Amino acid sequence: xxxxxxxxxxxxxxxxxxxxxxxxxxxxxxxxxxxxxxxxxxxxxxxxxxxxxxxxxxxxxxxxxxxxxxxxxxxxxxxxxxxxxxxxxxxxxxxxxxxxxxxxxxxxxxxxxxxxxxxxxxxxxxxxxxxxxxxxxxxxxxxxxxxxxxxx
Numbered sequence: 001x002x003x004x005x006x007x008x009x010x011x012x013x014x015x016x017x018x019x020x021x022x023x024x025x026x027x028x029x030x031x032x033x034x035x036x037x038x039x040x041x042x043x044x045x046x047x048x049x050x051x052x053x054x055x056x057x058x059x060x061x062x063x064x065x066x067x068x069x070x071x072x073x074x075x076x077x078x079x080x081x082x083x084x085x086x087x088x089x090x091x092x093x094x095x096x097x098x099x100x101x102x103x104x105x106x107x108x109x110x111x112x113x114x115x116x117x118x119x120x121x122x123x124x125x126x127x128x129x130x131x132x133x134x135x136x137x138x139x140x141x142x143x144x145x146x147x148x149x150x151x152x
Contacts, residue, residue, distance in 0.1 A: 001068045005037050005066060006144060009062045017034040020034045026116060027096065027098065028100060029099075029100055036125060045146075046115075047118075049146070067136065068135070074112055077098065079114040086116070099125060103127050110127075
């Protein structure tokens with residue numbers, strides 16, 4: 001399976017969850033390392049775009065294509081299993097607790113979760129401390145300039 005990550009070039013490598021651990025995110029509390037990936041390029045772009053304005057678009061974004069081997073363990077959470085408000089902003093503690101519990105139980109390397117930005121799409125959360133994480137490989141990393149019309 002392929003996964004995608006849109007990130008500033010200086011933070012692209014090595015693959016880790018250190019960025020998410022700095023402030024936390026929808027699926028993790030600050031201090032918990034979790035690598036956020038998207039199931040397609042458009043979702044990767046949308047997940048970044050919701051945090052930007054035309055004035056704050058970085059000029060050094062890269063779209064990473066990452067290979068996840070077929071034998072890597074994956075847990076799936078569907079939107080119907082999540083509490084009301086799971087997709088709200090600011091993030092609710094319930095989703096952060098789900099991500100942290102996933103990291104602590106260590107049963108799977110990937111947690112597949114619904115996107116709060118694009119209904120019907122899924123994000124893939126990778127546990128960088130899981131023994132299968134080393135199987136994830138960067139296939140490509142290409143400059144990704146945003147089309148300015150998105151922010152008009």
